[in-house]
Structure formats: structure tokens, C-alpha cells
Amino acid sequence: MSTLKPKDLAPPFTLPDQNGKSLSLSDLRGRNILLYFYPKADTPGCTTQACSVRDAQPDLSDLNVAVIGISPDQPDKQQKFDKQYNLGFPLLSDPDHEIAEAYGVWAEKRRFGKTYMGINRSAFLIDQNGRILSAWYNVKPEDTAPNVQKALQA
Numbered sequence: 001m002s003t004l005k006p007k008d009l010a011p012p013f014t015l016p017d018q019n020g021k022s023l024s025l026s027d028l029r030g031r032n033i034l035l036y037f038y039p040k041a042d043t044p045g046c047t048t049q050a051c052s053v054r055d056a057q058p059d060l061s062d063l064n065v066a067v068i069g070i071s072p073d074q075p076d077k078q079q080k081f082d083k084q085y086n087l088g089f090p091l092l093s094d095p096d097h098e099i100a101e102a103y104g105v106w107a108e109k110r111r112f113g114k115t116y117m118g119i120n121r122s123a124f125l126i127d128q129n130g131r132i133l134s135a136w137y138n139v140k141p142e143d144t145a146p147n148v149q150k151a152l153q154a
Contacts, residue, residue: 003104004135010035010126011102015070015092018078023068023090025130032065032133034148036123037105041073041081041091045121049141054087056145063152064128070094071119105137125151 004010010033014024025033036053038046053060053067060067067089071078078091092099097119100106105122108115123144125133134151136143 003137004124004132006132006134008132010124010130010132011099012130013070013092013094013099013102015094015099016075017090017092018075018082020075023092025126028066028068029130030128032063032128032152033126034060034065034067034123034144035103035126036067036069036121036139036144037100037103037119038069038071038121039119041071041077042084045141046071047081047085049121049144050081050087051085052142053089053145054085056149057088059149060145063149065125065148065152068092070099072097072100123147 012025014022017023038049040046070092072095073093075093082091094100097106100119105120107120109118120138123136123139125148127133136147
């Protein structure tokens with residue numbers, strides 16, 4: 001698994017959001033982007049992460065940051081997650097984990113003695129020109145938004 005580092009070009013993507021509308025990284029040129037990957041909608045850690053990002057949205061907007069979440073979930077499951085927690089930002093569907101692999105977050109995981117492939121919860125701050133400013137692999141759910149805020153205020 002190769003990881004992205006500051007100054008690397010962010011891998012491009014075009015994926016459907018929770019409403020079935022396609023969104024591309026290039027659609028957000030001119031803004032900073034918090035792109036975070038989460039394993040599965042409506043699970044405890046993913047809910048904590050999404051709600052933390054939701055609650056930080058006013059501050060992130062003041063810093064010209066657009067928020068995007070990506071998981072392997074289908075758009076209908078993400079739409080339910082969005083509505084249940086009133087998230088209000090795009091949740092993109094990457095069921096083939098192509099984009100997760102490009103960002104180095106699709107990896108072997110272990111749980112209860114079983115090994116499987118899945119998303120390592122990670123977040124990326126991408127600048128207005130599509131370059132990685134910061135990358136946080138294996139980020140704690142509650143640290144996603146604060147990490148971005150600290151990085152932009154430094």
C-alpha cells in the first residue's frame with residue numbers, strides 16, 4: 001500500500017453521491033477539500049466521524065474547505081445515513097474501492113481473529129490546486145475535523 005504525502009497530486013475521481021449525482025475532485029477546484037474515507041455508514045465510529053465533521057462545517061466553511069466522505073456503501077445506504085444524521089455534505093460511493101486503493105486506504109484488516117480487506121479510516125486535506133496538504137492515515141473518528149482546522153491555522 002503506497003501512501004500519499006504532502007505536495008503529491010491528489011488522485012482524481014468521479015463517483016456518485018448519496019443522491020445519485022456524480023461528483024469529481026475537479027468540480028471543487030479553487031477550494032480546499034477535506035476528503036475522508038470511512039469503512040461503513042451508520043456504524044458507531046463512522047457516525048462519530050461524520051457528526052464531528054458536520055458540527056465543524058461552519059468553521060470549515062470559514063476556512064474555504066469543502067467536505068467529502070467516501071465509503072464502499074451504495075448511494076441509497078449513504079442517503080439514509082445523511083438523512084438520519086442531517087450531515088449535509090456529499091457522501092460518495094466507491095463500492096469497487098478503486099479510489100480507496102488510489103489513496104492507499106484499502107488494506108488488510110483484522111477483527112475478532114479474522115482477516116479481511118477494508119477501509120482504513122483516513123483523511124486528506126487537498127489544496128485549491130488539487131495537491132495533498134496533509135494526510136492522516138488511521139485517523140481517530142473524532143480527530144478528523146480538528147486535524148484539518150489545525151493544519152490550516154498553522
